[in-house]
Amino acid sequence: SPMLDLAGIEKTYNRGQPSEVTVLRGATLSVGRGEVVALVAPSGAGKSTLLHIAGLLDTPDAGSVALGGVNMVGLGDRARTEARRADVGFIYQFHHLLPEFSALENIVLPQLANGSSASVAKARAMDLLARVGISDRAEHRPAALSGGEQQRVAFCRALANRPRLLLADEPTGNLDPATSDQVFAALMDLVRETGLSALIVTHNMELAARMDRVVRLAAGRVV
Numbered sequence: 001s002p003m004l005d006l007a008g009i010e011k012t013y014n015r016g017q018p019s020e021v022t023v024l025r026g027a028t029l030s031v032g033r034g035e036v037v038a039l040v041a042p043s044g045a046g047k048s049t050l051l052h053i054a055g056l057l058d059t060p061d062a063g064s065v066a067l068g069g070v071n072m073v074g075l076g077d078r079a080r081t082e083a084r085r086a087d088v089g090f091i092y093q094f095h096h097l098l099p100e101f102s103a104l105e106n107i108v109l110p111q112l113a114n115g116s117s118a119s120v121a122k123a124r125a126m127d128l129l130a131r132v133g134i135s136d137r138a139e140h141r142p143a144a145l146s147g148g149e150q151q152r153v154a155f156c157r158a159l160a161n162r163p164r165l166l167l168a169d170e171p172t173g174n175l176d177p178a179t180s181d182q183v184f185a186a187l188m189d190l191v192r193e194t195g196l197s198a199l200i201v202t203h204n205m206e207l208a209a210r211m212d213r214v215v216r217l218a219a220g221r222v223v
């Protein structure tokens with residue numbers, strides 16, 4: 001079974017209200033194990049909605065969602081949260097790091113919440129920081145890091161609990177082109193080394209071309 005299997009996903013916001021908007025109209029997409037898929041579409045096409053449904057943050061009105069061959073539709077909130085914590089890592093355009101904690105602590109904390117010991121969590125965090133080339137920034141708070149360094153820390157945090165699926169929403173969209181290229185390369189190295197499956201939203205066709213497959217979202221469907 002694929003890592004992620006979305007079939008016939010439909011989603012309407014504000015149903016029955018004047019502001020009703022149907023975003024997804026039967027979107028179907030699967031991501032194989034170890035596969036990295038680029039999702040490209042104009043703003044407002046529903047990419048974030050699709051990522052949130054794939055990552056079990058939101059539920060579709062119709063259609064099926066499976067992670068690693070396990071059906072996720074109809075699960076209660078608690079089971080969905082557990083599945084999300086076990087399987088899914090998220091990265092956004094803005095890093096959402098905790099400002100009062102160091103880079104290291106930002107990567108350690110989700111591991112502690114997931115039941116890791118402090119020593120294991122710290123070793124894992126240092127290993128991840130080394131892989132993205134910023135070991136020397138471990139004790140810095142986010143405000144003392146460059147934008148590219150902040151995103152590298154956010155990648156490490158997303159991967160800290162060893163998810164099987166990475167969902168990234170324009171992960172380098174907030175960086176200048178040169179920094180974006182470097183940070184994206186670091187992300188791809190990390191993804192490849194760990195054999196992760198990933199669905200990565202990007203507007204950057206050069207970055208998209210470096211992934212295994214490019215899909216587009218148009219009129220609520222994946223084409």
Ligand code: ADP
Pocket residue numbers: 013014021023041042043044045046047048049050
């Ligand atoms: P994209 O990520 O491609 O820009 P989104 O999934 O964020 O697209 O949004 C798709 C459409 O759904 C937009 O018109 C947006 O305004 C609308 N939308 C997104 N989230 C909500 C929400 N929680 N409530 C109402 N409308 C929403």
Ligand code: ADP
Pocket residue numbers: 057081084085090091113
């Ligand atoms: P927490 O332990 O803070 O409740 P979860 O384990 O529920 O976080 O969620 C895991 C990840 O999912 C978070 O780090 C965050 O990136 C993302 N996430 C959780 N809730 C939302 C949300 N409402 N909108 C966007 N992303 C979210």
